[in-house]
Amino acid sequence: MIDAFIIYDEKISSKNQCETLLSELRKKKKIKCDYLIIKKNFFHYLPNALIFLVLNFISLFRSTKYKDYNLILSCGRTAAPYNLFFSKKNYTKNYHILDPYFRRGGFTKIIIPYHDHKKMRIYENTIFTVGALSKKTNLLKKVKYQKRKNIISFLIGGSGKSSHLSIQDIEGCLRILNDLKNKYIINYCFSRRTPEKIKKYIIKNKYSSHICYPQGNVNPYSELLELSNFFIVTQDSVGMISDVLNTGKSIYIIELKNIKSKLKEFSEFLIKEKYVRIFQGEFEKPSYKSLNEVNRVANLIMRNFTNDYGSKSTDLDTF
Structure with missing residues (x-):
């Protein structure tokens, strides 16, 4: 004891x-x-x-x-x-x-x-x-809830002392995801730090069938970690990147123009070690084992x- x-x-x-x-x-x-x-x-x-x-x-x-x-x-x-x-x-x-x-x-x-x-x-x-x-997420639920289509989840951080998230940072990614239309199930997941103008921009400009969370009191963040096949995460969010690393799934980073050097160095370290990739519109199998x-x-x-x-x-x- x-x-x-x-x-x-x-x-x-x-x-x-x-x-x-x-x-x-x-x-x-x-x-x-x-x-x-x-x-x-x-x-x-x-x-x-x-x-x-x-x-x-x-x-x-x-x-x-x-x-x-x-x-x-x-x-x-x-x-x-x-x-x-x-x-x-x-x-x-x-x-x-x-x-x-x-x-x-x-x-x-x-x-x-x-x-x-x-x-x-x-x-x-x-x-x-x-x-x-x-x-570390429990992947056993995935078997029960598996969809026919692959799932992409875009985890969006926000602005704070160490970073500033702008529309210019995410608009290119939004266009690429819109072009996919219904080929994948696509989710946008906002954090507590996501600016309201970013939320409104995504909700207004996303493809009609793509889903934004949270919706009221519904925030399926844990379920998205378990069920998604691919993740896109903004560079500022160490917490969400860490959560996804535990899943062993493919992670793509959206770089921010205004971000402190220590956060930039963190993503650069992950890229060098091949834990993550810069998002360029393609989705591939992960090249690393899940961390714990x-x-x-x-x-x-x-x-x-x-x-x-x-x-x-x-x-x-x-x-």
Whole structure:
């Protein structure tokens, strides 16, 4: 039995990555969990080193309930100082997903997407992953729901701090998909970041039988991962690219004109390693085996809990 303390901020992506890794660990060991969700306070805008000092200062005047955990797992910038604060009490094995932005050597392991490797010094306790941690899809449902036609799903990211998605980025792809008409079943799947003008443009200009999601409360994203034969994904979305990599299916990237270098380097790395291709209007069989990064990371963590446990996969190297 492992007693674990799970800490993450209010971002959905932070929760998802923690829960995905935790779910994989539970396949290997029984785990009992307590949770702390960091709700943003005024001092959470400080650098992590100062947040850590604030937590230690508060602890001088206020007792904190604490169990002797075997494992602390956290994700998100503001969760990192909480992880170190609690783990130092009894030298608990502690893991942090994404860059903690301070005391990187103070964690048992930090789990970093490969495209972030250039922005930080490489520590011996770093586990690099291809993309974000995401669940491997269950392909058994495909047999039951298989269609006569192949399915193409266009997964569309959006604009944010690291990228800007414009109509010019996707209009060429839209024309190619329209020319296919009913040769394939074609789905457009918008994300939370997809700008309204992009959605309206696609809905107005797509071929009539092609489908856009979400529709109201219906968002079959997981089903599309299982059932689609080919994927087109905008370059900005590390999460959706990572999800598709787990399926072992063909992935085509739509390049963006306005995108940060680290995201561009991520897709360039995937192209070089032949995990993905640039979309040029043709659909071919995949040239890679499906990835399961969350299983690989879980195996590496389990090595710290059982002496004879070995990974069967290859290493890539509230307050």
